[in-house]
Amino acid sequence: MTPPRVTKISRPKSVEYAWSGLRRFHNTRRTTDILIKRHKIPVEHFANAKKQADQIRSCLLQAKEYFDAFQISSLATKPVHLYYACMLMALAEILTKGSGNQSLDKLRDTHRHHGLLTNFDIRRTERGGLDPGLLRAKAHVSGDVKLGTFAVWQNLAKHPPLTGAVIRRFAGGGQSESVETILESDTRVDQNFPVDGLSLIDCVTHIPYLWEHMRPLGISVDLARTRIQLMAMESANEVTLRESFDIQPGNPTSIARAVEKIKIDPNLAAHTEIVEFRNGGISFRVTSHIYKKYTYENIERYRIETPHGMNLTSKDVFLLGSHDFLNEFGFLYCGLYILGMISRYYPDLWMKEIQDSTDFSIIAEYFLDAACHRLPILVLEQLSEEIILYDD
Known part of the structure; x- marks a missing residue:
């Protein structure tokens, strides 16, 4: 697709x-x-x-x-x-x-x-x-x-695919930067719906646009705010991919639920770095080498499974730890x-x-x-x- x-x-x-x-x-x-x-x-x-x-x-x-x-x-x-x-x-x-x-x-x-x-x-x-x-x-x-x-x-x-910055460094020198879909998530929403329904506060806390507006009222948005980036460094014989997503400080429960849904290909475990910061943020870095002369376009990029989410700006994606119906x-x-x-x-x-x-x-x-x-x-x-x- x-x-x-x-x-x-x-x-x-x-x-x-x-x-x-x-x-x-x-x-x-x-x-x-x-x-x-x-x-x-x-x-x-x-x-x-x-x-x-x-x-x-x-x-x-x-x-x-x-x-x-x-x-x-x-x-x-x-x-x-x-x-x-x-x-x-x-x-x-x-x-x-x-x-x-x-x-x-x-x-x-x-x-x-x-x-x-x-x-x-x-x-x-x-x-x-x-x-x-x-x-x-x-x-x-x-x-x-x-x-x-x-x-x-x-x-x-x-659910939409998730976006982020894509930086390409070419074998002959130079680089380009664009915003593209990085993490595939284009799937039908879960058809389940809570038997007792969905409350207004549930709706409010799942709107990225309200991230800052609810704080003065003592309400924390139930999403994990994330920045996603993919760097592709090309050489004569290989393409090195470095995928990163940084979860920013926020509601600890929301972040924990989102992190539980992140799955990385076992073959990449040795190439994965996870850093937890004191302020509550978490950084994931996955580096892999493709030992064939592929172009960036025909590499299978979607090897990290994340929660579904919502795109708001060119730098901010919000992950759903729950309520993905x-x-x-x-x-x-x-x-x-x-x-x-x-x-x-x-x-x-x-x-x-x-x-x-x-x-x-x-x-x-x-x-x-x-x-x-x-x-x-x-x-x-x-x-x-x-x-x-x-x-x-």
Whole structure:
């Protein structure tokens, strides 16, 4: 499989960039051609591909309407607007990845539901706000079958390959540096979902964008922040690969869970250096020599198995020590569902949180900001099959 291209963008202009990119999929002829090529659709089914492209366009247009409404509304109604924008983006992703059996008209036969249910225990913390750990979203299950839009989305969702700096030193002198996918992790998300659901705090603590924002509230993001690098040094007779990933200081439990999932080819054990630092960080260095004159491109590079993760910047990757039944979009999806249901069906509680500026309302506002910035980028990645990173 050809690794997806990596695109770096400016953080301040990222939302505009993403929506401009998504407008490419308003052109149904272009989108039809993409679907035909991606799914190898035979000529007799071209009309169905055109129908799917029309539906993708409809979902993206309506998602942008809800997104624009989110931008101009107050916190009183923001969660509802952004949740529906998210659900429509999820439908666009389903239509792009799925077959004709996942067209909107087919989905309406069996999956006419959000796919999530509320499991709320309305209690307040000692500081007075609602407890985000007791507001949960559960999968909608009938018998043993998960139903609804969320279930269909999760069935098609994937974890992205992980990115980092690639430095090439050439045999004849000189070097190049780029950002590429380094550690392969492009697999379907685990289809399991907790029986008791996922809490809002679970969603908040699995969003890389909130790494710094949650600290003042005493909340630690449950991810291991990592920097990945691959150096390829070529000579006349061999290529020396030096793969490194440095886990930065953070939540010790999150780091320990991530480290437990790191697996290195036993043949490379003697060439592996692991250094644990006093500040809680851990560095892995794996050096190997390929004693044949291969080029960098045709060397099998994926010999280190890591946890699934999320790419944020050209220097920062966040590893999942647990909860790998969702990717970043999925955590935003569930969190927005919870906030949308609280604001819509518990308006008395929601408005009091806002008026009192409780910790809950601050967490919610940060989460909505993260979703605003990340959702358009994440859905563009899926539709265009690329990795989009902030360049800072």
